[in-house]
Amino acid sequence: xxxxxxxxxxxxxxxxxxxxxxxxxxxxxxxxxxxxxxxxxxxxxxxxxxxxxxxxxxxxxxxxxxxxxxxxxxxxxxxxxxxxxxxxxxxxxxxxxxxxxxxxxxxxxxxxxxxxxxxxxxxxxxxxxxxxxxxxxxxxxxxxxxxxxxxxxxxxxxxxxxxxxxxxxxxxxxxxxxxxxxxxxxxxxxxxxxxx
Numbered sequence: 001x002x003x004x005x006x007x008x009x010x011x012x013x014x015x016x017x018x019x020x021x022x023x024x025x026x027x028x029x030x031x032x033x034x035x036x037x038x039x040x041x042x043x044x045x046x047x048x049x050x051x052x053x054x055x056x057x058x059x060x061x062x063x064x065x066x067x068x069x070x071x072x073x074x075x076x077x078x079x080x081x082x083x084x085x086x087x088x089x090x091x092x093x094x095x096x097x098x099x100x101x102x103x104x105x106x107x108x109x110x111x112x113x114x115x116x117x118x119x120x121x122x123x124x125x126x127x128x129x130x131x132x133x134x135x136x137x138x139x140x141x142x143x144x145x146x147x148x149x150x151x152x153x154x155x156x157x158x159x160x161x162x163x164x165x166x167x168x169x170x171x172x173x174x175x176x177x178x179x180x181x182x183x184x185x186x187x188x189x190x191x192x193x194x195x196x
Contacts, residue, residue, distance in 0.1 A: 016094045 009016050012023045024031035048056045056062060080088045088094065109116050112123045124131030133148055141150040146157040158165040182191045 022030045022034045145154045156164045156168040183194045
């Protein structure tokens with residue numbers, strides 16, 4: 001049977017999470033040590049995979065059988081309110097000032113333009129060329145990995161291989177020349193796609 005965790009409430013300041021011996025009112029030095037140890041727990045890093053937020057004993061790369069059936073929000077359950085999705089340290093009942101924001105619910109928020117949907121590394125105001133490339137990629141356009149322009153790839157890039165680019169443009173021109181509608185005699189489409 002799992003033991004219920006007792007919640008400490010300070011008798012001096014009436015705040016949860018500490019007692020009167022480690023309260024900032026009675027002992028500022030011990031309060032600073034308590035805060036430092038609490039922040040050190042949230043900054044723990046796994047020695048196996050190098051990621052933050054867990055240690056080697058709870059690493060899902062080292063022990064995948066422990067994590068194969070449970071998602072992160074189902075695994076975490078608060079010992080204070082018994083609700084999933086958080087633990088006692090981040091409980092919205094105990095610590096209403098720590099209530100999760102949009103960012104914790106999967107929304108990315110930019111610290112430069114304060115808009116949702118991207119972060120500062122992909123901000124369209126700071127990096128307009130990256131935003132243009134991402135927009136073109138999302139529309140399905142091929143982008144060259146050398147010059148980042150649409151319409152060709154690295155093998156036929158005019159910067160790297162001008163001869164291949166010339167041959168590619170000739171090949172496209174030949175295809176367009178052969179494309180003629182036998183119904184309306186247009187060069188824009190063929191008979192199969194004619195609207196007449």
